[in-house]
Amino acid sequence: MEAASRGARLAGGTTIGILPGPSADDANEYVTIPIVTDMGQARNVINVLSGNAVIALPGAEGTLSEIATALKSGIPIVALAAWGEIAGVVIAETPDEAVRLAFEHARES
Numbered sequence: 001m002e003a004a005s006r007g008a009r010l011a012g013g014t015t016i017g018i019l020p021g022p023s024a025d026d027a028n029e030y031v032t033i034p035i036v037t038d039m040g041q042a043r044n045v046i047n048v049l050s051g052n053a054v055i056a057l058p059g060a061e062g063t064l065s066e067i068a069t070a071l072k073s074g075i076p077i078v079a080l081a082a083w084g085e086i087a088g089v090v091i092a093e094t095p096d097e098a099v100r101l102a103f104e105h106a107r108e109s
Contacts, residue, residue, distance in 0.1 A: 001028070005017065005028055005030035006028075006030045007095075008030070009030045009032070015031050015032045015033070016031070016032065016033045016035060018035045018037060019035060019036050019043070020038075020039060020040050020041065020043050021036070024036050044062060044066045044069060045069055048066050048069040048073065049069070049073060049075075051075065052075070052076075052106035052108070053076045053077070053078065053103070053105055053107070054066060054067070054075055054076070054077045055077075055079075055080060055098045055099070056077055056078070056080065056082065057082065058080070058081065058082035063083075064083075067089065071086075076090070076105035076106060076107060077090065078090045078091075078102045078105065079091050079092065080092050080094075080098045081093055
């Protein structure tokens with residue numbers, strides 16, 4: 001997530017880090033607003049339900065749980081060169097395409 005935060009900050013954006021641990025000090029240096037949860041992987045639900053779309057990067061079980069939560073909640077998912085064999089997941093080949101597709105498919109807030 002540091003790379004995503006860095007890119008957003010360098011582009012002039014504000015970043016929010018929903019942290020799994022008990023300390024704001026765990027946030028990377030590019031997080032503007034750290035939200036401390038001390039919830040471990042349970043914070044994945046907060047991550048997903050707080051957005052209008054999800055961009056999934058290659059990952060492991062934590063990413064898969066976020067994809068499942070999004071699918072169950074009707075939140076569109078765009079995967080960046082990963083997770084293509086899951087029904088309902090739109091695949092993007094580049095970060096720019098992933099962002100464009102996420103905006104195109106985003107649910108109304």
